[in-house]
Amino acid sequence: MSGGDNLDFEIRPHAAPVSDADRATLLANPGFGRIFTDHMVTIRYAEGKGWYEPRVEARAPIAMDPAAAVLHYAQEIFEGLKAYTLPDGGVAMFRPDANAARFGESAKRMAMPVLPPATFLESLKQIITVDRKWIPESDEGSLYLRPFAYASEVFLGVRPAMEYLYLVIASPAGAYFSGGVKPVTVWVTPDYTRAAPGGTGAAKCGGNYAAGLSAQAEAMEHGCDQVVYLDAVERKYIDELGGMNVFFVTDDGTLVTPPLGGTILPGITRDSVIKLAGRAGRRVEERPVSMDEWREGARSGRIREAFACGTAAVITPIGTVRSQDGEFTVADGGSGEVTMGLRKELTDIQRGRAEDPFGWVQRVL
Structure with missing residues (x-):
């Protein structure tokens, strides 16, 4: 075809x-x-x-x-x-x-x-x-x-x-964020899932986004910028945000992100972050992360930063997480050093301000 x-x-x-x-x-x-x-x-x-x-x-x-x-x-x-x-x-x-x-x-x-x-x-x-x-x-x-x-x-x-x-x-x-990049507040939806195994989660089709509008409206009703989806099987593990992939930064500098597995959109910014981190010698783990691990990790300090990433906003720090079980803050709720460092490194490559070791930038004119 x-x-x-x-x-x-x-x-x-x-x-x-x-x-x-x-x-x-x-x-x-x-x-x-x-x-x-x-x-x-x-x-x-x-x-x-x-x-x-x-x-x-x-x-x-x-x-x-x-x-x-x-x-x-x-x-x-x-x-x-x-x-x-x-x-x-x-x-x-x-x-x-x-x-x-x-x-x-x-x-x-x-x-x-x-x-x-x-x-x-x-x-x-x-x-x-x-x-x-x-x-x-x-x-x-x-x-x-x-x-x-x-x-x-x-x-x-x-x-x-x-x-x-x-x-x-x-x-x-123009700039996606007026007034500069600011940490977002996210809502963990208890009722909606984004995709199930065997579904269209890995495809970039309009139906996925239409099905997520109720969840996004729910997030906004709770004063949040974005919705976080849990897996459709156990309703326990983090999949992704409504329009972005998600990463966590641990206390030893490791980057952790949920594995693709057919239910998560294979984000190009996500892949770029993984490659940039690997080149810098930073450990990257693609593994399931439960909501309990995120909550407990933020409380204990094991998880120091969290960020979302996608084409439109590039990399966006996550400051506060809300759910029906209450809310918690990641570290001090601000923009973490690793998050903002990766954002600068990526945008500098995109705009030709820094070396492009991967051959990602394709000149047109």
Whole structure:
């Protein structure tokens, strides 16, 4: 279920792009996910034909039939990554090959055609090139890229669709945290689970996030920023947060994170943290961590820091943990030294301010 790698993109420039003055106003405070660039990428797929009609065109509403399969059976996947301005004025992406690979794995899990990695990467380069002026010039600015695909075939029936549409849209992003990085408060949900063994936990599909909205609303009702999920079998071990993976730092400097195992999204930031820590000689353990271990570890001082990580916020310290059993604070509730050190090391590599020993940064312009 894949097409050829050699697709030539047709460029259809926007007839009336946003003016330089209006774009400058928008980029002064872009926030996150609120404004979008002039263009988008589209590629179609049909069973027996493969991927075809790759285009860069004006971003516009998508015509969709009421019987489009995605609206009824939710065959949809997406990715999220960023493009950054380099110190010399160039532009680069961070580990887009890893996003391409995960996009392919998500497609397989959702019975969708796999977009060739080379085509995935080229689609990102195309939109970055045509909308280069939309990248904020601020120190924390970036261009957030959202590739996604969905079943576009018009039919009602429980089977994999035979037609799909792949798109890339781009959104200028400023600093994720206004006023700097601050520790977040998290809520451990007693009622909801994110994924079960054999489910879609390892796929980046919209349904996983839709199913988590009630849990996130529950967290907000308890004055928390994010929800923490426990495993679906024993309801005992920590899986991940609503939109991020989680790490713990012990008193001897060891990093501990829950193992993937098919129920946790294989985060690219998570993998980057593991590799950075290993290169620095820091011990990393991928093993189950129970809620009781976290609570007792925070009380005894065995667990000195905890942080969440993901593309949007990079690395975020966790200060307070709330649950139906009460709340506790990790250390002094502040931003730990190991957490913030890893965050700086990672962002410096992403933005070309430090050596890239892993070849993660891929220059586009």
